[in-house]
Amino acid sequence: MQSTKNVDHAxxxxxxxxxxxxCKLPTKWGTFSLHAFVExxxxxxxxxxxxxxxxxxxxxxxxxxxxxxxxxALFSQRCDCGAQLESALERIAAEGRGVLLYxxxxxxxxxxxxxxxxxxxQDAGADTVLxxxxxxxxxxxxxxxxxxxxxxxxNVSSVRLMTNNPRKVDALTxxxxxxxERLSLRVNRNPFNEHYLDTKKDKLGHLFGANGEQDDWV
Ligand SMILES: Nc1nc2c(ncn2[C@@H]2O[C@H](COP(=O)(O)OP(=O)(O)OP(=O)(O)O)[C@@H](O)[C@H]2O)c(=O)[nH]1
Ligand SMILES: [Zn+2]
Numbered sequence: 001m002q003s004t005k006n007v008d009h010a011x012x013x014x015x016x017x018x019x020x021x022x023c024k025l026p027t028k029w030g031t032f033s034l035h036a037f038v039e040x041x042x043x044x045x046x047x048x049x050x051x052x053x054x055x056x057x058x059x060x061x062x063x064x065x066x067x068x069x070x071x072x073a074l075f076s077q078r079c080d081c082g083a084q085l086e087s088a089l090e091r092i093a094a095e096g097r098g099v100l101l102y103x104x105x106x107x108x109x110x111x112x113x114x115x116x117x118x119x120x121x122q123d124a125g126a127d128t129v130l131x132x133x134x135x136x137x138x139x140x141x142x143x144x145x146x147x148x149x150x151x152x153x154x155n156v157s158s159v160r161l162m163t164n165n166p167r168k169v170d171a172l173t174x175x176x177x178x179x180x181e182r183l184s185l186r187v188n189r190n191p192f193n194e195h196y197l198d199t200k201k202d203k204l205g206h207l208f209g210a211n212g213e214q215d216d217w218v
Contacts, residue, residue, distance in 0.1 A: 029092075145175060164206045
């Protein structure tokens with residue numbers, strides 16, 4: 001289960017993280033502002049990429065992306081993370097306004113090395129959920145509690161969330177994030193990730209594929 005551990009909403013963001021003001025981050029889609037947040041309780045260095053005026057009160061096109069080094073940076077085709085990251089940034093730049101939170105919870109919260117151990121089990125036939133369980137972990141150990149204070153610090157009052165994962169919408173809503181809309185994201189199905197995507201749909205509740213939820217935005 002995804003964790004919805006609450007932070008103390010009465011405490012100031014200074015109690016939760018150190019904030020590092022943004023530098024410019026030019027990308028192939030446009031120039032974002034890159035903010036850093038160092039979480040006190042974990043020492044994790046989370047990021048926010050922002051574009052345009054996100055503080056004017058209108059719902060903001062947003063992506064809450066969980067770190068996937070293999071997919072985001074190493075071009076892995078085992079998952080859909082890299083394609084989703086690109087699609088989200090492209091879409092935000094095209095709209096001229098938005099935010100992407102890059103949360104350092106690799107491997108659905110089990111970490112990079114354990115994800116590689118899980119991949120070894122998957123190479124031997126386990127699916128993505130079973131592999132986690134065989135290693136003694138729940139299917140999804142992510143904790144989104146930093147999301148709300150990060151958005152508050154950026155003066156984002158509500159979000160139009162790009163995700164295929166309805167449990168992510170539930171987790172954020174439970175934490176007090178105002179999600180006004182869910183937008184599906186392109187998936188890039190390929191021979192290496194089709195079993196993984198089917199498992200996400202069947203066991204983790206992701207919405208895409210046959211039910212027409214697949215994103216048609218290009
Ligand atoms: N433990 C584990 N983690 C994985 C595996 N494949 C991808 N991940 C991690 O899963 C996270 C991304 O979660 P996904 O389930 O792909 O997508 P999501 O964030 O729930 O939903 P979307 O918003 O639609 O992307 C990243 O942290 C990846 O590192 C796997 O086989 N095992
Ligand atoms: Zn991935």
